[in-house]
Amino acid sequence: MPEQPLESEGVIAGTGTGGAMDLATTEAETPAKRPPPAFGGGPGGGTESTGKPRSLWSDAWRDLRRNPVFIVSGLIILFLIVISLWPSAIASGSPLDCDLAKSQQGSAPGHPFGYDGQGCDVYTRTVYGARTSVAVGVCAMLGVAILGSVLGALAGFFGGPWDSILSRITDIFFAIPVILGGLVLLSVVTSNSIWPVIGFMVLLGWPQISRIARGSVITAKQNDYVQAARALGASNSRMLLRHITPNAVAPVIVVATIALGTYIALEATLSYLGVGLKPPSVSWGIDISAASPYIRNAPHALLWPSGALAITVLAFIMLGDAVRDALDPKLR
Amino acid sequence: MGRYVVRRLVQMVPVFIGATLLIFLMVNVMGDPVAGLCGDRQCDPATAAQLRKEFGLDQPVWQQYLTYMGNVFTGDFGTAFNGQEVTELMSTAFPVTIRLTVVAILFEVVIGVTLGVVTGLRRGRPVDTGVLLLTLVVISVPTFVTGLLLQLLLGVEWGWIRPSVSPAAPFDELILPGLVLASVSLAYVTRLTRTSIAENRRSDYVRTAIAKGLPRHRVVTRHLLRNSLIPVVTFIGADIGFLMGGAIVTERIFNIHGVGYQLYQGILRQNTQTVVGFVTVLVLVFLLCNLVVDLLYAVLDPRIRYA
């Protein structure tokens, strides 16, 4: 069932203004009557990519190292991680140091990006915003990936009634519009830490990964070597951990990387609607939504955090793209 | 086929109940809505108690849910706090949002698929790289920034369009909001079509068709496009439900009084009846879209037969 390429394309959205959704939605059926892959070969066409796991990963790595898209996005992400960990390395001031007297002023020596409506230094806030935005993206992605792949793998591996129940639960969470869920759940939150926002993203984001994990576990399960392991009497947990997971993890990684970018963008949208992160958190989302009404007077206050956000999201999506290309031999 | 549809419909029941229950609980967690009705003054306790009783807020949550769903099945979606019937709100909001969704889907189909086909056939060429980069930019800039920028430029600075949509919301005023709403999905459709086309171009049946000496446009339209569009069609089908529920941001920017607006207002005022009512309909739309998409699979791909 080589539907990974298809799924990984379709799945990237599902956040933001109700972008895309998982194409496998419609296939939450038992494997027997799942439709054949939408493109590529017939049933079982995926075996070529799962025959030798080690060579797949080393092939992929060799491929990636030569891919300029991967190098560029990797460098951007590396840079982001560094300034997230040590923002003071390139920004000396405090992001909370604001002087209303400087409200909306343009750039000045030592303050290359100028000041926002509250008189805070846009450069410092943009640098410090990276930490929160990246932290939200990474934590939400990890949570979604873990919860989604565990539930998806269990559903796909055990099948039968477990699959039915888990699939229905997945459908339930999938049916709730993301922005709407965010408005409802986050409007009651009073904590000003980043965890409620992350928790919400995990709560409504896991079905996306779960579906992919389930699909690829079902695919992997039908492979000859897994059947052989089963015949040899391997235990369920051993099969799941040793034989199936390594082969089913690639599509999850691809989708999770791309989703990371969308979570960062989602945080900004939530802030725009007034339910995102709260002060004294410093995030791009907060700054973008605060600056957007001032677009006519102080476009610079909107431009810089938006630009930083767009570049970050772009970097993660490109990374995901590159990884997918590397992991999917058919596309080569 | 018939049996398959029936089974799918049966499976929808638990999902429908679960999703509505989930949203019901979520709205309930938001707390007591009555305090907000009295403005900056405290409701007098007697009136507050009376209001809670009237809206059924004094009952346990599960009972509220059962009563509510019971009413929904008789077509009674309850009353908003300002005395307006939720069904009345729906009858004005849904037509507007449906029009907006239609515009958005049209953009996805016309622009998305065209760009996808062009880039898919010219993989690696400058036009391909350019479009690909453009789609990435569209995906990575938040919709509300794009929307506000376009509104300011086209609506105010250059005066090409109305910056906001009038209450009647005719199609021509929905072009820009539709484009903004569609933008992210549009980028995905482009990329999806491109991948699909590029992949199928190397498939055996296309090679055979070319080998037979068929003209290029015939190969593209009859063989390549038809097969490549299957994932695109399913994507767009499933996108309908998301667009309708996800228009909160777009509708807010352009002051469109559709489903997103009503949901936003409902949430701000913690109006359980409005929020749950609209979400119930959205969940239904979403589930039905998924079913239709599945059935479309069979129509488009003769290899699929549902038992």
Added chain:
Amino acid sequence: MPGATHARWAAGAAAVALVVTGCGGGDDGDSGAVLSSSWTDPQNPLEPANTNEVQGGKVLDMIFRGLKRYDAKTGAAEDMLAERIETSDSRNYTITVKDGWTFSDGEKVTARSFVDAWNYGASLKNNQKNAYFFSYIEGYDKVHPEKGEQSAETMSGLKVTGERTFTVRLSQKFSSFPDTLGYNAFVPLPRAFFDDHAAWLAKPVGNGPYAVESYTKGSEMRLTKWDAYPGEDAARNGGVTLKVYTDNNTAYTDLMAGNLDLVDDVPAQQLKNVRGDLGDRYLNTPAGIIQTLAFPHYDKDWNKAGSVKVRKGLSRAINREQITDTIFQKTRTPATDWTSPVLGKDGGYKEGLCGEWCDYDAAAAKKLIEEGGGLPGGQVKITYNADTGSHKLWVDAVCNSINNALDNDRACVGNPIGTFADFRSKSTTQKISGPFRAGWQMDYPLTQNFLQPLYYTNASSNDGKWSNEEFDRLVDQANAETDVAKAVEIFQQAEEVVRDNMAAIPLWYQNGSAGWSERLSNVALNPFSVPVYDQIKVG
């Protein structure tokens, strides 16, 4: 559109400067004389005693006239439908209604129209949120008990004594009772309101200069001039279309693009551009609104020996001048007392009553807070509702001002609450542990209205649960005082008690602001920051 034809004629007659701008809105429904104005869908059903916010009040102000009406300029309560309001003891009032008034459906406005409306508003079973306005009337406790079922349908203090006269007996002396009668809750209601309530709500009928033509819930309301209006303040335009906006930034954008004629709440973020965009078509006048920071006096951290000093210190750490200049572009004025300038000197406004405690002085602020034992928990969190635009702006600015004064980046932080309902729910149930936003828009222009509901023990808007015997005693004394000047003096003494305890920090007086298109002239806002629609000229 049946109203369009005569509406156009009306404009032709009334127009002073005939600038033919065509149809600025480009809206097919706009005739030359109908103007469009920004609006928000009211939160509660549009019943007079059930409407407690400006947006619903706007409509009521157009379609109703009560016994009194507050002058659009001075705010003084003047007779409207009242021919005479007589009393000898400040407790028993005899009210005579003017002859010749009708509702727009033809029904005569009689004494009964008032008595029925007031009884409806007070009755518990009708869920009217402003029922407490009738609480001074004898028998209110029977129709609206604090607990349990009501034991009467009507208030014993109201009696119809003739076609145009009725008597009101209050449960206590209240000398300024006649002055409160300009409030929307006291307007008369036609029989149609009681006979077919649903139909009335769908298309309200009143006795004001405008009649509702159509009401599309959640999107717009069309009001047309009522030609047979018997009052002197007949509309000088053909009608008003109220358009619902989710975001007042969008409304402003629409005004600039020519799709809207009047925005009566220019968003703070656009104020900087207003002069450039609109030139003289912009108005900024004082309104009876004051913003304060209330404190959780129920919380022991804020009710300690040094708390007064901490509160005074915080007050002195806020640079009101800079915030009102920069964030609000002078559409708000730094507050120096706890009332509002629209009351006027004789009405009880006393400039500078707050004294040095409202002056920005970073060093003094720091010293005061240290003397008071420092900020509770080392940090203040200012709680506000984030669902309307400008609260975040000023709370952030206030916090930055406090942080700068105290040299501490994290001394103050905003604590947004997602929805107004949740914010109110938390503040009315004492769940807020730091200062919180408290805005007060007057119901009627009296000092009493700025003090009693907010600071009297257990008063309806005393969310911080401040309680002071001295203050309560002075307010009671002032209410019973029949001499207005003396009453005002006592109210000011009470206000000084508020100051000495810094029960709440006064921030600024809010102005009403409005911007309009080139088609309009003679635009004004009343002291409640509502546009005086009937005086606007179109064309």
